[in-house]
């Protein structure tokens with residue numbers, strides 16, 4: 001009966017695939033890596049961060065979002081036979097055979113303290129807060145170090161020339177891993193210069209949406225106090241009901 005035979009074929013194929021997957025899960029192919037100078041065998045294809053856990057390293061500092069967003073897992077690595085040390089985010093980068101890697105240690109870059117709302121001339125204030133910023137020597141090491149492929153050198157120059165709008169656009173994907181700072185021969189922390197420019201752009205130079213401003217003003221004037229008090233008095237059931245019946 002052709003129909004049954006087809007079903008049997010499908011079942012057999014499925015069982016074979018499943019058995020192969022199980023084999024891969026239980027006995028994955030292994031690769032050799034060097035973590036902080038010590039050699040280990042780890043499953044091929046796992047991330048550097050998982051390799052640290054797999055080999056029993058205690059990761060207290062260096063793990064956050066696990067998705068390439070928080071920048072906590074800044075890492076130096078080198079691939080087999082390549083003398084060049086590169087950078088990556090350990091949670092989003094896979095091990096390969098012969099790779100050597102270590103977490104980047106915290107770098108004590110100087111962070112300027114400022115109250116963004118009190119800045120009178122924010123473009124000029126950059127030179128007070130980060131006087132080293134115009135000393136960039138165009139070496140491009142910061143750009144090469146950036147795991148997010150940001151043109152960091154260009155961003156520093158744009159900040160110096162007051163083009164804060166471009167800086168805030170260019171550094172949209174900056175995860176503040178800080179890998180651009182230790183490589184700078186002019187002692188600039190490009191990420192801190194960029195975040196200053198981006199904050200200033202948002203606070204001082206970007207037009208605020210009128211509706212949001214009106215709503216914030218209404219909240220400040222207490223227009224929603226009664227509604228808020230009513231919500232705080234609601235039981236869980238009443239809250240659920242109110243949420244469900246929301247348009």
Ligand code: SF4
Nearest residue numbers: 146174177178180191
């Ligand atoms: S600009 Fe600097 S801090 Fe931002 S992602 Fe690139 S290397 Fe990390």
Ligand code: SF4
Nearest residue numbers: 136137139140142184
């Ligand atoms: S590493 Fe420093 S000196 Fe070199 S390009 Fe970047 S900001 Fe300029």
Ligand code: FES
Nearest residue numbers: 064065066071091
């Ligand atoms: S843990 Fe957040 S970027 Fe890697």
